[in-house]
Amino acid sequence: MGCSLPSEGITGHLSRPGDIVIGGTFMVHLERVYSDLSFTYKPPELQCQMFALQYYQSMRALIFAVEEINANPKLLPNITLGFQVIDSCNNLRPTAQGTLSMLSGGKEVIPNFHCRKEATLAGIIGDTGSTRSILMAHILGLYRYPQISYFATNPKLSDRNLFPSFFRTIPSDEYQMRGLAQLVRYFDWSWVGLLANDNDYGQYGLQMVKQEIMNGGACVAFTENILTARSNRNAPHLVRVIKESTAKVVVVITTDSDFLIVAEELLRQNVTDNIWVASEAWSTTDLLSSQRFKPILLGTIGFAIHRGQMPKFSRYLSSLRPTDYLYDWLMRELWELVFSCKWSSHENVTVDKACTGNEKLESILTEEDYRVSLNVYTAMYAIAWALQSxxxxxxxxxxxxxxxxxxITSFHPWQLLHYIKNVNFKTEDGSPIFFDAKGNPPAVYDIVNWRQSRQGTLEQVTIGRYDLSAPNGKILNVDSADVIWINDAAECQPCSWDTWPNPQHTRCLPRPTEFLSYEEPLGYSLVVIAILSSLIPLVILGVFIRYNKTPIVRANNYSLSCLLLLSLFLCFLCSLGFIGYPQPEKCLLRQVAFGMVFALCISCVLAKTITVVIAFNATKPGSRLRKWTGVKVSYCLILFCVFIQLFLCIMWLIFSPPFHELDTDTKPEVIVVCCNEGSPTAFWCMLGYLGLLASISFIVAFLARRLPDSFNEAKLITFTMLAFLSVWVSFIPAYLSARGMYTVAMEVFAILSSSWAVVGCIFVPKCYIILFKPNRNSRELLMGKGRNQK
Structure with missing residues (x-):
């Protein structure tokens, strides 16, 4: 008895001889007849159904590329390419049978033997699905036969240890799923559902996109699997979960044929208020583009294979006639489907509408269908250029x-693998084609939006691009204003000024208000700091009053120091006017109060500086400055400086006063409750005047910094004004760049910091000597004597 294995006929087998043969597997039929495998009788052969025009076009792209290459005298001259393609019928069994058959060199499956002597099998282009491609890659990898898939996206196929001879002209799902998550993040969807096939493509994609979505800060409402082994795909359960969930955005990682059954159930249960985010496996399908799916799929957005131009292929398809390709029995099935006709039988049975073969295909073809076809065409040319090398x-x-x-007539498959790894060429539109170390092409996707066409059907319009080779910040590029959502209608109304649309754009939500409140951690932290800080000047004032007879207090103008400490107390307290709900009265007075108390503070510092200079020069014999050493001059100077600020503030309040405002422009999704300063010019004039006083004080003190130690006040004031000016110079860019409540917080921080600069530089050194170094608080030391005392 001879050695044998049970065999079945190969479904959908098309071939043409050549010097070198290219294999191909295509899912021309999307469904199979489900049989009861009870094994009480011989299992029936696989029966395929549901012819798919899009994938038949993809198969034709291989044949077109072979014919084009054979006609090109510059590419593989004197070498004729042939092909052998099979219909995998969305099933593993014919995929495995077809792969082994091509390796065996004929229609029979003879493992480990190649029986075709007249031609060499260069490689295989396929398959459509990841699961079937993985099966093929395991088989082809054993013999190191090159395999280039045009639609298998599973990241597992990038593993060179498992699949050493696998390549693809479509990017890995590793990039697509990351992009889908970025798309969710781009539209600020924070509550989404996930739907995925239970096969390799769906499960790997599901885990990746789920992790990326959660990393982006969004939450996943539900995760459900489409059970591909069931004829109904578990659609009733899936639709029930979608209806009961509050998530209205659903990311669907599946194929068009599987989602078709789910979509039928969605129609049956009238589920029409979801936004669907599509993976590339169904985002440009024609199966779901009929008018009846418009209520549920209008507004769908998703990733699609990058579309290139194929004008020659379009003309080629339009010219197809069944009489010109008698070997292609699938074309006769296509004709019956597309033109709703029947071929007359040999018995001349009468039919309602007979197919003539002269019908025109161009009426049903669109370039949107060429995305997969372009990948097949590119894969064929990748093998051709590798053969040329x-x-x-x-x-x-x-x-x-x-x-x-x-x-070239008798090479080993592993030898061709070397050249495919290093292939590098450009398509007709100039796009570069090469494979990285994992067999992946450059990652570029189109982003499409489903809209209603003029014929009433659904069409996919490109509204963006996802290109990983683009600079950072431009990888995801979406024209969001061009997106059509399912709730868009003639009666759609814009939200009112105090509301904001939800992510699904189905209803308006109240806008939250934002201001620097006492309940905010930032708000109550600043309040505590301001109150505690305001106590410090009072404590220092108490120290000065207690030790007012000591030389260091008397030498530093006791009355001016007390007035300066009181003004500092008010400076710390005025910051409280910027915290809390901005009432109209608070808006009117808070900036004026800030300007006045700081003008008083800096005027006191300026008066102290000038007093130091006058006192030093008055000690010189014959000086006329003695009459200017009294406190009256200091108080007159303070009153004059404060009066100028008062005049500016009064003009501000009269002509363009600050007012309470609800700002809806700074942060569109919230209402910023704030105080509009009325006149920005007046605000900056008030602030600029404080800067002028501080600058004068700094210049005078700096010039007097080398006075004898008995008049060391000038050094302290120099450091004080330097710190003061540094704070407010830093404040300007920070204030202009901040938004919302952080604008107010920046001003409060500047008030507290600059006030602390005055307290720390002028008064802390004096208090240190008074309280902890009383031996240095002596007249002799201040007069320059006893400098060696410790």
Whole structure:
């Protein structure tokens, strides 16, 4: 008895001979007839149904590329390419059978034997799905036959240890799922559902997109699997979960044929208020583009294979006639489906509408259907250019042992693999094609939006692009103003000024208000700091009153120091006017109060500085400055400086006073409750005047910094004004760049910091000597004597 295995016929087998043969697997039929496998009788052969025009076009793209290459005298001259393609019928069994059949060289499956002597199998282009491609890659990898898939996106296929001979002309899901999560984040969707196939494509994609969405700060409402082994795909359960969930955005990682069954159930249960985010496997399908799916799928947004131009292929498809391709029995099935006709049988049975073969295909073709076809076309050319490189090899300079080359008529598959790894060419539209170390092409996707066409059907319009080779910040590029959502209608009304649309744009939500409140951590932290800080000047004032007879207090103008400490107390307290709900009265007075108390504070510092200079020069014999050393001059100077600020503030309040405002422009999603300063010019004039006083004080003190130690007040004031000016110079860019409540917080921080600069630089050194170094608080030391005392 001979050795044998049970065999079945290969479904959907098309072939043409050639010097070198290219294999291909295509899912021309999307469904299969489900049979009861009870094994009480011989299992029936696989029966395929639901012809898919889009994937038939993809199969035709391989045949078109083979014909185009054979007609090109510059590419593989004197070499004729042939092909052998099968219909995998969305099933693993015909995929495995077809792969083994192509390896065996004929229609029979003979494992480990190649029986075709007249032609070499260069490689196989396929398959459509990831699960079937993984099966093929395991088989082809054993023999190192090149495999280039045009639609398998599972990241697992990038593992070179498991799949050493696998390549693809579509990017890995590793990039797509990251992009889908970025799309969710781009539209600020924070509550989404996930739906995915229970196969390799769906499960790997599901885990990746779920993790990326959660990393982006969004939450996943539900995760459900489409059970591909069931004829109904578990659709009733899935639709029930979607209806009961509050999440209205659903990311769907599946194929068009599987989601078709779910969509039918969505229609049956009238689920029409969801936004669907589509993976590339169904985002541009024609199966779901009919008018009846418009209530549920209008507004769908998703990732799609990057579309290139194929004008020659379009003309090629339009010219197809069944009489010109008698070997293609699938074309006869296409004709019956597209033109609703029947081919007359040999018995001349009468039919309602007979197919003539002269019908025109261009009426049903759109370039949107060429996305997958372009990937097949590119894969075919990748093999062709690899064969050309192999053919052009010069002996002695080749890549193999001893500089050897391979023979184009009898090469080993692993030899062609070397050239495919290094292939680099450009498509007709100039896009570069190459494979990275994991067999992946450049990652570029189109972002499409489903809209109603003029014919009433659904069409996919490109509204953006996801290109990982673009600079940072431009990888995801979406024209959000061009997106059409399912709730868009003639009666759609814009939200009122105090509301904001929810992410689904189905209803308006109240806008939250934002201001620097006492309940905010930032708000109550600043309040505590301001109150505690205001006590410090009072404590220092108490120290000065207690030790008012000591030389260091008397030498530093006791009355001016007390007035300065009181003004500092008010400076710390005025910051409280910026915290809390901005009442109209508070808005009117808070900036004026700030300007006046700081004008008083800096005027006191200026008066102290000038008093130091006058006192030093008055000690010189014959000086006329003695009459200017009294306190009256200091108080007159303070009154004059404060009066100028008062005049500015009064003009501000009369002509353009600050007012309470509800700002809806700074942060569109919230209402910023704030105080509008009325006149920005008046505000900056008030602030600029304080800067002028501080600058004068700094200049005078700096020029007097080398006075004898008995008049060391000038040094302290120099450091004080330097710190004061640094704070407010830093405040200006921070204030202009801040938004919302942080604008107010920046001003409060500047008030507290500059007030602390005055307290710390002028009074802390004096208090240190008074309280902790009383031996230095002596007249002799201040007069320059006893400097060596400790």
């Amino acid at each position: 192999l053919h052009n090899c010069t002996t002695g300079y080749g890549p193999f042992y001893g500089g050897g080359c391979a023979n």
